[in-house]
C-alpha cells in the first residue's frame with residue numbers, strides 16, 4: 001500500500017513538473033497585447049481595495065515587469081510617444097505617432113504580423129484614430145492629424161477593429177467626395193455600427209465595428225454594457241477563425257482600456273474604478289482564452305500613469321487599527337512614474353524585470369518571431 005501511495009505521488013509530481021515546464025518550451029503563436037491608458041499601480045490597487053481584496057484579473061499574473069515611460073523629448077510621455085514605443089519598439093517624441101523624430105516611419109507589431117501572415121486586431125473604447133490605437137497602424141508627426149491617420153488606416157489590412165471614431169472617417173471620405181460605406185466595402189470590411197448587436201456579428205472575415213462618432217460612452221455611465229470584454233471575446237473568435245484559414249499562423253490583438261486616462265485627468269475615483277474594472281473584465285477574457293489555447297501570451301501594460309493617484313491613510317498614527325483611506329491626486333496630468341506589466345500564458349516567463357517601454361515593445365515582437373530583422 002505504501003508503495004502504491006509513493007507511486008501515486010511520484011506520478012502527480014511528474015505531471016505537475018511537465019505542466020510547469022510546458023509553457024516555457026512551447027512556441028508563442030498568439031499575442032494579446034493589452035494597454036491600460038493612464039493606468040498605474042494606484043489604479044490597480046484601488047480596484048483590489050474596492051473589491052475587498054478578492055482576486056482580480058491582475059492577481060492572475062504569472063510574471064510581472066516594470067517599464068520606464070519617458071519619451072525622447074520629455075520625461076513625462078503622452079500616449080502617442082508611449083504607444084509608439086509599445087507598438088513598434090522605438091521611443092519617439094511626444095505627439096508623434098509611429099515614426100521617429102526625423103520622420104522615419106517605424107512599423108508596428110500589427111503591421112509586421114499581417115505581413116507575416118498572422119491575423120490582426122484592435123479593440124478600443126475610444127475613437128480608433130486616437131493616439132494609442134493609431135500607433136499600431138499610422139505614421140504621422142502629429143497625433144491630431146485625424147485625416148492622415150484615417151488615410152493610413154485605409155492602407156492597412158487589419159482583420160478586426162472595434163471602437164469609435166465614425167465621425168473622423170466620414171469627414172475624411174467626404175472631403176474626397178467618397179462614400180464611407182462603399183470605401184469600407186472596397187477595403188473588404190463588413191461595417192457594424194449598432195453596439196447592442198455586437199454579440200451577433202459573425203465571427204469571420206474582415207470586421208469593422210464603429211460604435212460611436214467619437215469615444216464610446218464612459219463605463220460609469222452604464223451605457224456601453226460589457227463592451228470591452230464582449231468586444232475582446234468577439235475579436236478573439238474572429239481572429240481564431242481567420243488564423244485557421246490563413247496557414248494557422250496565429251494572431252496579434254491589441255486591446256486598450258482607453259478611458260482610464262480621461263477619468264484620471266478628471267480626478268474621478270468612481271470613473272477610474274469603473275474603467276479599470278471594465279479593462280480587468282477584458283483581461284479575464286484574454287486570460288481565459290490563453291488557458292484554453294496554449295501558445296497564447298497575454299501582455300497587460302500601461303502607456304503611462306495619469307493623475308499621480310495615491311491612496312493615503314487618513315491618519316498618521318499607525319498604532320490605530322484602521323483609520324480609513326482616501327484617493328489623492330498629485331496632478332490632473334500624466335506622471336513620470338514607472339508602470340506595471342503583467343504577463344500570463346505561454347511565454348510569460350520571457351518578460352520580467354525593469355525595462356524601457358521600447359524594450360517591452362521589442363521583446364513582444366521577438367517572442368512571436370517578428371524581431372527587427374524580420
Ligand SMILES: [Zn+2]
Pocket residue numbers: 038079261262265306334
Ligand atoms: Zn492623458
